[in-house]
Amino acid sequence: MTAALAVRGLVAGYDRSVVIDGLDLEVGDGATAVVIGPNGHGKTTLLRAVSGLIKPFRGEVELAGERIDGLAAEAIARKGIVHVMQGDGLFVEMTVEENLLMGAFPGGSWRGRRAALKRVYSELPAVEERKAHKARTLSGGERRLVGLGRGMMRPGRLLLIDEPSLGLAPVAIDAVYAVIRRLRSEASSAVVLIEENFTHVGGVADVVHILEAGRIVRSGPYAELAADRTVVETYLGSIAEVPS
């Protein structure tokens, strides 16, 4: 069986600077992979390269056995990658409902989009309450939920979630992770989730990968890596110790 996502020898970055440098990653069908690494080591760049927002310099990206590297972001999205971006990527001058509807942009009927909207609202009642408000008026936690809700508006094969805890208060983080856990148990799609540390990903991760200086340096089940003192201390104990 082919993996949901296979990344081989990926080299990517911005302008002339290489951020991701020869990265390999495989995510099984329906599995959730959590990529953990300090800031500035290429987590967001990895997701952007997979979803086509930046063109990889080299390497291969396969979605369910089909090469997608080099395709335009919109084409990759149509193939079934849903990217919940860092900073949410909401359309701030549009209402919450308009933002959600944009999540179902490709294909589908008006009726189908309405049904999807109803489903998201039943999952996220907090979002429904705010549906007529402009995205710019929402709190950080609400924005994150809308971003996730928008990702739930169409069936995807692979869900990319970029640092869902970033900049949120602990209560809001709990709410966001509650949604992610539910999403994971209900949807059949594979998930790549990115975080800076182990704190929140306990109940979510099937596999944890440690990303450092543009490569995956360790992989293993959550329990194993989180319990490994060397891992926690070497890579994540203190950001200042990490060579850059």
Next chain:
Amino acid sequence: MTDAVAILANGVVYGSIYGLVAIGMTLIYGTLRILDMSQGSMVMVGGYVGWWALATHGVNAVLALVAAFVFTFALGTATELVSVQPLIARRNEVDFELVTFITTFAVAIFLTNVALQHFGPFQQNVPTIVSGNLKLYHGVSISYHELTMAVISVVLMIGLGLFLARTRWGLAVRAVAQDLDAARSLAVPVTRLYPLTMGLASALAGVGGVFLGALYFASPTAGDLPLLFALIVVVLGGLGSLTGTLYAAYLVGMTQSFCEVEIGTTWTLPILYGAILAILVFRPYGLKGSPSEARL
């Protein structure tokens, strides 16, 4: 009092037509970050289509407007494909706003001179859409043509508003204007959306051109003045702000109407451009614009 009524009536008429031409420029600037200098040429082309349909083929007015809409839509789409699309891939290497300002300007020069070649420098009379006058107040009247023009302009602007607020593609246009990367990651095909946006904006100007052609003439330079007015409107409104554009359009229309009645037609443009100078000096982003990137 008669002056006031005349100023108001004409101001609304002018404002509506400027709104129609300028709102397209706002739409294009909002989505593509391009100040489309070919928008005036679309008014000119619309005028010729109106002349061709109404004067030489005697078709009915609705058909003429539809013909102008379709033709300028196609032309606007083609303009985007030729003068903008090849540059989008190099967006980060070139000064995109300046370069597209120049390329759309080049298209405008080209279209103006093709018209000059084909039709000569003559002014062609375009028949009015409807004849007759509506008496308003003590000898002040506006023609039914102007009234129709104002009404259709407003209807088209409302239509554009509904398109942007309610339809899937309209939402996509706004989404692209606000966050390009997020829109692409939601599978919005920007390479198709851009030409459509520019086609739509051009089509609005083209319809405006049929009306303006009947009010003045169809001629190769018929688009110059509407372009200058539209530039004033979009700057005044703050580039990329649709509501700002509407306010500014009627403000400019009223100013023009006031100048014509009270001061003299020749002073309209210098006064308006003087106002622009002043506004840009004191409010560098126009009346309603803000330095933030995302709007529409």
Next chain:
Amino acid sequence: MTGTFGAVTPGRWAMIAVAVALAAVFPLVYHDPYYMTIIVTGEIVLILNISWNFVLGMAGVWNFGQLAIYALGAYSSGWLMLHHSGVPVPLAILFGGLFSGVVSVLLAFPTLRLFGIYTSLLTFSFAQVIQYVAVNNPHGLTGGSFGFPEVPGLFPDLGQTAYLRAYYWVCAGVIIASCFAVAWLRQSHLGIALRSVRDAPAYTAARGVNPRAARVAAFGLSGFLAGIAGGLYLSFEQSFTTSQMGLTPMSLDVTMLVIGGLGTVSGPLIGTALLTVIQTKLINYPGWQLTVLGATLLVIVVFVPGGIVGLFGRIDRRVRGWVAEDADEAEPAPG
């Protein structure tokens, strides 16, 4: 490329010297008054283009008011020539340059607060106002759309051939002087400041270069040269009409700059020469003149970024690259 002054090789100096010498003797062997008139007019346009290129290309400020500055130079020098006939004509032209320089500096201040497209709109608005005031002033100084009344000119006593020859040399002198001045300014403190403002404003501010002062200075110098061009045009043609600052000459000048290569020293020379030839060839097909112009502008901007100078630069580099590769075949070719 023609780049910095200090880096000009002896070979290139020799080429420049030969070119200047050829240009200097040209009117001694060529007399046709029709083409000489076109050539001198082309020279004046070139002076204007050099001045425009300085703010538009090198400083990267979207100034679309340059033709109004140019016209103001013509009008202010013409005012001296007409109403103060005691003033020698060269001084009047110099005065036109200074006047334009001052106006240009004043125009620079509001643009300091603006970005990109707003700068072009502000300067364009400025030009529109100047043009409308000039057009609507038929009985005053500008003569409205009928044009400026006849002025004495630099060489009122010369016959046709000598007259054209004298203007040719004067303009050539101004062109050569301004090219050297621009080349020198490019590598001067001001030029470096301008380029770094254009390419990385934040970086420049952080390094302590005062971007405002640099931009104002650029506007002043550019306006001065444009004003000189305006005064020369008025005195040579004995007339100046408001259409000189209309959209058509503006599109022509922009196209010349873009085709030659914005921001380079030799770009305006090449662009102006090339388009003057093309426009002259098409003079019997007036409709085609601007149709071709629009199409050329579009094609160059889209497909030949950097203009002809940029293209030759790339070809040059590529040829050097091949030569270098041939020289050390043992080494693997650089990726």
